[in-house]
Amino acid sequence: MATAERVLEGSKDASFAKRDKPLYYLDMNAVSPKLIRSMRDLFEAAGNNVRFLDGAVIGSAPSLKDEQADSSELEAWKRPGIPMSGPVKLADAEPSGSHLANVLGARHISDEIGAASGLKMSFAALTKGFTGLAIQSFTTAHRLGVLPELQQHLQQYSPKTFDMANASMPRMPPKAYRWVREMEEINATLAEDGGFEDQESIFSGIAKTYELVAHGTDLGQEKTESRNRGKTAEDVALLISEGIDRRKQKMD
Template identity: 25%
Template sequence: MKIGFLGFGEVASNLSRGLVDHEVDVYTCVEGRSSRTRENAEKIGVNLCSTNMEVAEISDITISAVVPSRAVEVAEEVSNHCRGIYVDMNNVSPETVKQALGFIKKGRVVDASLMGSIIKNGLNVPIAASGPCAGEFAELNHYGMNIDVVGTDTGQASALKMLRSIYTKGVSALIFEAFSTAHKMGVDEELMKYLQKTECPGFKDAAVSRIINSTYHAQRKSDEMEEVLQFLREYTEPVMTHATSAFFKMISKKIDLTEKPEDYRDIFQELK
């Protein structure tokens, strides 16, 4: 089995690590990426190709895991070179997924969406999949993946991802706003204490993780929320989601982190 990744960020690197452990041949292209990305790929044991087209030509399954703004561009780039199944695993709207997959000439495509944390779950992260070849893609469950086929139409899996994002990113924005205000007032530890009494077990760790990730990945989340808005406007007036999108856009402009801080309070210091 040969699996290729277009893009080698957080999603691709974590899935690759698990697949290599299951003796799958993994391929990617890191041309134009940082030396750190190349070193990470080599350390994991990923085979490096010179172009994305080469990745698509070699792979039985090609997985696109790029930033949302490049989903369509990358699909078009490899459209004539994909010999196997093409999987769009980008955090984009159903319409964007359909546009991207429309470039794949043979039509052997899958709409796939991560439905959990890739950092916490690694290869076992829940993945919703739909489209003509979703069942074939789900055969990777034999190699340690956790793929659930939710339908045969492209757009179904990405719609579920969009709806999940409305909730998860909205909660993250509210937590950030509440604790940044509490920190300015010197009562953030007290707020955490009281919320731990009323919220679910593990609330403190989850809240701290949301604050840090909201900042570290603010630009990516801002791009993703634009896709969510595009999707949601077809069905309703996205009042709350619009506010969440504005929040991530604001954070991406105010704070630029090169690495994740260990203490969430360092982030609030940057906002002063």
């Protein structure tokens, strides 16, 4: 919201009124449709020459499919999904909106502000939400002394769950601090747009789980480019368990 407010303030400058083409403002943060709609309302109330677009990033950061590939070719890149929504389209922006939309791999999914951000929230509820559940499950099993048994039974009876948990938990630590707010935004989405009441949503609890990881365990010191701990699901569970023990000692 702060960035939108700064752009809005800048658009009040006399020089901005001289623009012969509108400014396109695209918000791609992981926030609730309610917050996105409030941003739109700010720009609409100002009545200036700004076109507001709702967007999202779904998937991993861009990467070359092959190290030997020509990086100047779009087809050489694996790109995240970029859904967009709103009454205007990025491809219609002049002079190069069409080119930018093509480079991003953007797809306009709806004329409604809130659709793209809502899609992102629904997607992250399953992916990052699952990781939060896995954290609680694995840590509890560790503290009970049955984590190896849990792993064995998952591998035997639910191998896809086994694969997801063991892949997602080690990737999580450097991002946990950012996911706190995202879980809160998912919680807001489920309430405002999904119609679920507070006691029916699990995401306020998952937000607290990521807050514990980020600020109450050694995992909070991990950086994506320099990993030392938490590189396996077992080590993640161990370190979170240690953090829980320290928290209990402080409370005693």
